[in-house]
Amino acid sequence: MTQHGPALNFRDFLDALLTAGDAVAIDVPVDPELEVGALTRRVYETKAPAPLFTTLAGSAPGFRILGAPAGLSTPDKGQYGRLAAHVGLPRHSTPRDIVEKLIDAMHAAPLPPVVTTRAPCKENVRTGDTVDLESLPVPLLHQEDGGRYLGTYGFHVVRSPDGTWTSWSVARAMLHGRTTLVGPAMPQQHIGMIHEMWRERGLPTPWAMVFGAPPAALAAAGMPLPAHVSEDGYVGALTGSPVEVVRTEIHDLYVPANAEIVLEGHISPDETGWEGPMGEYHGYAFAERKRQPVFHVEALTHRDDPVLPVCAAGLPPEENHTIWGTMISAASLDLLRSSGLPVDFAWCSYEAATCWIVLAIDIERLARLHLTERELADRVADVLFASHPGWLVPKVILVADDIDITDIGQVVWAMATRHHPGTGRYDFPDAPGIPMVPYLTPEEAAAGRGGKAVISCLQPAQFHGTTHGSTASFRTSYPRSLQQHVIDNWARYGYR
Numbered sequence: 001m002t003q004h005g006p007a008l009n010f011r012d013f014l015d016a017l018l019t020a021g022d023a024v025a026i027d028v029p030v031d032p033e034l035e036v037g038a039l040t041r042r043v044y045e046t047k048a049p050a051p052l053f054t055t056l057a058g059s060a061p062g063f064r065i066l067g068a069p070a071g072l073s074t075p076d077k078g079q080y081g082r083l084a085a086h087v088g089l090p091r092h093s094t095p096r097d098i099v100e101k102l103i104d105a106m107h108a109a110p111l112p113p114v115v116t117t118r119a120p121c122k123e124n125v126r127t128g129d130t131v132d133l134e135s136l137p138v139p140l141l142h143q144e145d146g147g148r149y150l151g152t153y154g155f156h157v158v159r160s161p162d163g164t165w166t167s168w169s170v171a172r173a174m175l176h177g178r179t180t181l182v183g184p185a186m187p188q189q190h191i192g193m194i195h196e197m198w199r200e201r202g203l204p205t206p207w208a209m210v211f212g213a214p215p216a217a218l219a220a221a222g223m224p225l226p227a228h229v230s231e232d233g234y235v236g237a238l239t240g241s242p243v244e245v246v247r248t249e250i251h252d253l254y255v256p257a258n259a260e261i262v263l264e265g266h267i268s269p270d271e272t273g274w275e276g277p278m279g280e281y282h283g284y285a286f287a288e289r290k291r292q293p294v295f296h297v298e299a300l301t302h303r304d305d306p307v308l309p310v311c312a313a314g315l316p317p318e319e320n321h322t323i324w325g326t327m328i329s330a331a332s333l334d335l336l337r338s339s340g341l342p343v344d345f346a347w348c349s350y351e352a353a354t355c356w357i358v359l360a361i362d363i364e365r366l367a368r369l370h371l372t373e374r375e376l377a378d379r380v381a382d383v384l385f386a387s388h389p390g391w392l393v394p395k396v397i398l399v400a401d402d403i404d405i406t407d408i409g410q411v412v413w414a415m416a417t418r419h420h421p422g423t424g425r426y427d428f429p430d431a432p433g434i435p436m437v438p439y440l441t442p443e444e445a446a447a448g449r450g451g452k453a454v455i456s457c458l459q460p461a462q463f464h465g466t467t468h469g470s471t472a473s474f475r476t477s478y479p480r481s482l483q484q485h486v487i488d489n490w491a492r493y494g495y496r
Contacts, residue, residue: 002120002258007088007216007239009258014052014066014307016085022077023050023066031057032065032148037141040067040312047074050082052307059137062305069153069215069309070322072350083322086215088239095326095347095406102223102238102330111236119246119257126300127249131179133263133297138175141312144285146276147174150181153309153319154211155221157253158194158267161201166254167194168221168231170324173209173295174275181209181263181295182273188391188434188448190227195267195293204266206251207295212260212307214243223327224388249299260306265298281313281320282353282438317350324392325354331389332357339383342366344401348393351408355437356395357384358405361458367465376463377426377454385431385452394437399457402467414457424456 006013017023030036030053039051053065070082078084078091080098085091087101126132138148151173159166167190173183185192198205210217216239220231232254236242245254248264255262275292279285311319325348333346342365348357359380366376376398384390399405399414431452435445444450461468470476474483486493 002118003214003241003244005088005239006085008214008241008243010212010214010260010307010309011258013069013085013215017050017082018052020077020081020091021049022073022081022091023052024048025052025054027054029055029057032059032137032139034140034143036065036067036139036310037312040141040310041314043068044071044312044318045315047072047079049073049077056137060135063137064305064307065137065139066212066307066309067312068318069311070319072317072322080322083326086219086323088216095329096345098326099330099333099345099347102219102327103334105234105238106225106330106334108237110230110233111240111242113232113236113245113254114242115254116244116246116257120303121246121255121257121259121262122301123304124302125249127298131297131300133175133181133300134178137308139310141310142279142285142314144287145278146274146289147176149174149278149310150308151183151209151211152311152313153218154209154261155213155218156191157208157210157255158191158205159253160194161197161203165194165228166230166232167191168210168217170218170222172278174278176273176275176294179265179297180273181297182275182292183295184275184290185267185293186435188432193227198267199269202269204269204296206253207265207267208248208251208253208255209263209295210255210259210261212303212309213256214258217243217256219323219327222323224331224392226388249301259303261300261302261308263295263297263300265296268294268296279312279314280436281316281318281324282355282436283315284438285314286438316353321348321350321354325350328354328389328392329357332384332387332393335387335389336380336383339379341379341383342369345405347405349405349408349411352395354393356397357393358397358399358411360401360403360405361398361462363400363458363462363467364465366458366463371463373424373456373458373463374426376458377456381426381428381431381452381454385428385433391432392434394433394452396454397457398454400459400462400467402471415455418457418459419455424458426454426456428452428454 081091084093173181176182244257246257272291276289336343345360
């Protein structure tokens with residue numbers, strides 16, 4: 001029996017968005033070349049409902065595209081509603097609700113997947129010469145892009161040669177030919193680690209790629225879990241139900257049974273092709289392209305009338321920030337808490353394009369540790385910058401826990417009024433980091449080190465458990481009874 005529920009079935013997820021008015025079916029013809037990307041970008045930037053493109057010019061009949069699958073919504077629809085649905089939470093869940101659920105699942109026993117033979121993803125099967133990726137509605141998302149990107153909201157499936165580690169990981173993939181894709185497999189990424197294991201044996205890497213997966217599976221694939229931890233078991237812990245998987249057509253790999261589209265083949269051990277440029281998660285498109293591994297597609301299976309989800313990367317917030325940033329926040333918070341540091345919450349501000357993470361420091365616990373600012377910065381850096389999630393985020397901002405760090409306005413206020421530019425910045429030029437950060441020098445990007453810092457917005461008094469000055473705001477400067485009176489009479493005052 002096919003699994004159901006928005007977190008475990010992409011069709012149920014889409015139906016829930018349509019029912020909530022947080023997705024809209026667009027039945028007029030739309031061109032995958034730039035028009036899909038342009039409309040999706042405007043959706044992100046206006047917090048409009050996710051666009052479901054049902055009539056795609058020049059594409060195979062029946063194929064559809066869903067843009068902005070984890071974009072933000074307007075507050076009345078639940079700002080984080082699409083993201084919350086990925087992890088099985090109600091639409092009006094808060095960032096803390098989402099992050100804490102992700103952390104709870106990290107400490108729950110993994111629920112291994114269950115194998116089924118009833119697989120909607122195999123309603124249509126093409127192998128060998130019948131595979132033609134160019135017949136699919138692969139969008140050109142930005143006019144700066146060096147090609148059409150099929151893989152912007154899917155995940156790779158690879159397994160170590162000894163069979164002990166299956167990795168699901170999100171990474172982009174550009175159309176390279178009728179049966180080939182090209183994309184990154186960095187050695188620091190899990191796909192790159194497993195690819196290198198196969199290359200050392202002189203063998204191609206058996207590989208699959210999944211689109212329209214159970215949303216919880218996509219979220220898990222975007223989470224920086226430790227190496228040798230299989231995401232499929234984490235999905236079971238996160239949803240409380242083992243994810244149903246099916247064996248692929250050719251290689252001994254297993255993919256979510258109710259996925260929309262599945263590609264299968266291998267990563268060449270030595271063949272590369274030009275990839276990029278692409279408008280990317282940090283909000284820029286650079287002219288450079290790179291030689292990247294070639295992915296050979298030997299089989300294509302899909303559901304009837306399949307839906308391809310796409311992310312039109314660029315200025316935040318989009319899925320690189322809402323999904324990836326949230327997963328990094330959860331993994332970082334769990335790591336910092338387990339290290340005994342006085343961190344109440346962690347949040348990758350979406351507006352910062354996954355280039356910083358803000359830590360809310362419990363100042364009462366901080367006072368009991370008797371740390372100086374330098375000692376706190378060093379301890380945070382030692383724990384975070386040596387980790388997989390810390391490798392991804394170059395800047396760490398420390399604020400007191402009176403700041404709601406999910407509110408970018410409050411973070412900016414804290415930086416403006418509490419950060420001392422002469423004493424509050426601690427650089428860590430030797431810390432390893434992702435080379436895609438746009439401000440790195442060519443030498444730092446090549447070395448995979450540099451550009452990392454801890455920035456303190458903590459007042460000296462907060463190291464002793466108190467805050468200098470009280471906040472003047474609606475929430476803090478008036479009796480609760482008067483606050484409620486104002487709220488209750490808001491329309492009477494003449495406000496909508």
